[in-house]
Amino acid sequence: MKIVFSTFLFFIVLGHSCLYAQSEADKLEAALKGELADTARIRVLTALVKEYQFVDFTKSQAYTEEALKLAEKTESVKHKVDAYLTASVLYASTGDFSSALRFDNRALELDITTKDSTNISRDYNNIGHDYYDLGEYDDAYFYFTQSYRIASVIKDTLRMLISLHNVGRVFKELGQYDQALDHLQLSLKMSQEHHDTEGIAYALHEIGDVMLRKNQYDSALNFLTDALAKVRSMHIDEIHPQVLANIGSVYLSKSDFSKALAYYDSAYTLHAKTNNRYGMAEIELGRGIVFIKQKKYDEALDKIEKSLVIARELNARVLEIRSFYQLSVLWETKGDHKKSLEYFKQYKLLEDTLFSQEMQGKLLRDQIRFETESRDTQIAALSRLQTSQRSELRKQEFVRNILVVVMALSAILLITVYRSGQRRRKINMLLLNHQDEMEKRSEELERLNQVKDKFFSIISHDLRSPINALAGLLDLIDKGAIKPEEMHKHTKELKVRFNHTRTLLNNLLDWTLLQMDKLNLQAAKINLYRLVEENIQLLGSVQDKKISMLNEVPENAIGFADSNTINLVIRNLMTNAIKFTNDGGRVVIAAREQGREWIVSVSDNGVGMKPEVLSMLFDKTAPYTTRGTANEKGTGLGLILCKEFVEKNGGRIWVESAEDKGSTFYFTLPKS
Template identity: 35%
Template sequence: MTKVLKISLFIYLAWAGHTLWANSWPVLDSLNNAFHNATTDSGRIAVLFNVLESLNYDNVDTSLLISEKLEELAQRQSDTVSLIKIASQIARLNLVQGGYREALKSDQQVYTYAAAINDTKNAAEALNRMGEAYLGLGLFNDAYINYQAAIEKSEEIHDSLMIAIATYNLGRLFKATDQWTEALRYIRRSMALSEQIDDKLGEAYSLHDLSEIYLEQGDTSKMLESLQTALSVAEEADDNIIKPQILTKTAEFYCIKNELLRALDHYNMAFNIYKNQSNITAMASVNLGRAKIAMRSGQNQKARNYYEGALEVAKTYTDVKLLMNAYDGLATFYERQGDFRQSLDLFRKSQFIEDSMRLTNRNEAFANTQMEYQMAKKDRAIQALNQQEQERQLQLKNEEFLRNVLVIILAFVGLLLITLYTNNVKRRHANQILVKHQKEIEDKSHQLEKLLSMKDKFFSIVSHDLRSPINALTGLLDMLDKDNLTHEELVNVTKPLKKRLSSTSKMLDNLLDWAMMEMDEIKIHEQAISLIEVVQENFAFFHESNQKNIQFLHNLPDDIMLSGDKNMLDLIIRNLISNAIKFSVEGGEIRIDADNADEKMVTISIQDNGVGMNKDQLDRLFDSKILYTTRGTANERGTGLGLKLCKEFVEKMGGKIWVESKEGMGSTFKFTVKRSDLPDEGGEMDDILPGI
């Protein structure tokens, strides 16, 4: 959900809460909290549905605004069920306000959604509401078609309530077209259905419409009895849809009885309900009744204001029936005022509208006749086609035996083909498995060859690099045993031998680490490490052991603390310094720096100004499949294990390693290590070690 949509929804929710502050604050406060706490669009949709239920039809404008926002949320989720529910609510709200065209648009969407998911119940309800909208627009033929379709859909799912409602609406339709006998028949049928399913509200609607029929028949006592019963049921059900209609009809009854104060009270109650619903056309219709009472009470200006206000509403909302009644009322008003010309003009306008409606009804009747003719024509065509179909079926029966034989033959051939295909698939699958196994064997063979090659190199290293210092040590011991060396000769021989043994020890450490790494036996013991201490120890060691008079430099802050395995870090730095010495010339320079700009990782660089490397050497340097080594500037030999171990250990500690080099310009090895949050406990260190 976007931020703008969230804010909009909060505003509309707050508006709804403010509208009902006085009566429903605890409920809306709870709903408002639930809306803010909802973490998904589905949760917000559920909360806003609860808000609509709280509002009911007491504030139609606010309900419509919330429904529109609900529709946006449901469309974002492609939630068809919620879209049906929301569009149905929008249609109902528009019907209450007299927005028949808007209601039609919403219900057409409902019908489309419902048909897509085979929701017959909502499809039937949409058809019924479309009938109401067409009835409100005066399109009686369309209203009749939709009501009948609603009944048919409801019968499919045995929905007795919707059958009763659509039947009642058909009675209203016949009443609107002055077909009183048909109207009475349908409304009584609807009332009987409502009694069977204990639908009290349905009984109230039927009683209201029966009162109009009784009025038409001149039976005012039955009219009043029906209205009083209907009002009692509507109040018990707290239904504000039929209640104002009953109040309006009761007011008309009291006008007939010349009880004007009672009539005005009922008109006022109906007007207030319509006002809360923002039903402008219904309010204008009530004002026509108020105008009659005002005119009979001698309040001519008030009567004129009511009539003219109703006329403006009728024109604005294109309500034909309201427009005709407003013209009739104004015509009567001006006639009583003695302005016969104005009265005649208004009466003609009313008659013109009535004639137009009759013409429309006549055109609809003609259209219905045409439709019936076309349907009859189609029925005859269908009968002819049915007869042809019967003849064709008879002919097909004669061919049935031959077709069955052909089907059996085809089935046998198909079974044979399926068997052949299955065998072929199995054979290809077996071949694929063999090819896969052969490839695996070849891959393992290549791996074995590489391992054997590595083993040969390993033993070559052990036999050569270990034999030389051991032979030298053995010879020295023989000479000492025979007492053939002077003290000065012993000192001169011991110093280089010690260096060779130190180098051999370092090589053995690398071999041991490499073997453990190959067996995946090395475990990381993570701890806080002072970088400067590790560098200082290695600089001190190589300062004593190197023969090339190398300068060791650093520019490290004292407070850099790393997180990792100290032994691994020491091995990485020792091997990289040893490698830098190997490829540095006499009097060269090796520098260690650290970049701690990153919040999580420290980048350590070891730079020399030696011979550098070409692109081919760089590409092979960290290749895990080979042990790559070259001789140093003093013809030093290597095993190729040092850099391999560096790469493995750096990656095990969560870092990465790389090299930057140009031939003849030296090399810079860089690797990253995690930063530690612990403070540095080490002391200060000089920029250049003493004595270097």
């Protein structure tokens, strides 16, 4: 009865809150119907987005899009930034963190032009959130610490507190729980001192999550229950479902499956209200783990596979890693060790990619630099305290002895010099930060220039050669220097050069459209078998190496992607395979299903590649190229285009090769 009454009371409070929100929303919508200037209209629209964000996602999204359209027309930086931040918050609440990152970066670019340090610190923190949610913790740590640095310069205590809290979250995800607790407990203490009740709720939730990961379940439950009480009393909708989900995870760890599912269901309902697909996928994964424990394997498989599909669609790599691991556990429990090993390999591969040595090294360097600067700040603070204490002693001595007057004047002079030095230090720090930004921009420009130079080199060299050959041949024909029986030999060579040049021109045009963002992709159902068959017919008529090409793609292989770009990918990969296969060799094109994807492969039994070459194939700053088995020329541009087009269609591309044993290129496509 107590539980029923509490639930009833909760819905009464929730209903009252919704009525109040609806009343405010009605007033704003009435104002929207009147004649308003664009800037005033943007303010009303962004307010409506916040009103409907946790009530009616469809309306919230519509108002966001209208605010963005108006913002692009206005010259007001402030209103553009407001619209971008509103869009970022909305997309983040749905789990679309990539879109949120895009809008936060736009806001940062505008705030940098106004040199508003407070807003820049806020934008760095928002971008750090986006990278954190995407699982890119090295970038998240960098932006959180940058936010802290700027906040410390302008003495924005609240922003410093938030940054410390977020740095603690990064350490939590990296498994450095002691460091995470140090930062989170410090942020909790600062929130209590500044009476920041919302900050207290966030800190309690994160500390509870750390305790859960340390397997201290009773402690975790205490912190999370306190956090839930504050979240509900203050209507902090952003983390309400997360707190419920973590409490459900505690009960799961304590093997209280009925309570775990009850909390997961409550969290799922709240995520569904904001269409937060990432949050719903996390809950599906939690339910799947419960069903594994309950030996309901079919239901578990359904839930975990749903989580994996959404994780891939959102590029949520941490959630994808967790899903692969639980699928491995599920099949191991069912006794299918082969499937279990397959999922475990995918789990380890993705985990090693995400938590690579490069990422760990970058994070360690940022951590050392941040901690060093923090210690310098503490030392400076102690120095100021000591100076203040000396000044107080001198004042007391002045009362006792007139000679203190001289010492007091000296102290004043020292303080003036010290403050001047502090100002210079701050200015130098800002100049150094500016210099770092300029160096980064310079490196980026240099990289782009290298790309430009490479493609100009391709145009100037590889296009000139066949044209010169054609001019020479025409000149010889004009002079009658070529006998009729020699024409076949020369035209055959010219045909090879022409085919190479035509392929190069098509690739250059496609690459140019891609760089100018003028290439419109139109996804539709495509028959992969038919596409491969057409390319076999085309390439079979122009290649003279007597290479057999086999189409092992199932006739029912229907993908969902842009037909033109995928056709180019298949043709480029087949051309590449023919190029590096000896006369009489074999090229096999195949496809197999995996989850919601088709994995297409192009294999040859040609010369293969050394391991050091594999890492260079898709580098657009320095395209790798070498001559084929029949001395065919190349530019390396084809594989770069393949990578760009596959990723534009939502897939991935990779290669496996061994020297003298041939190569296999793989790419994925969504299923229809």
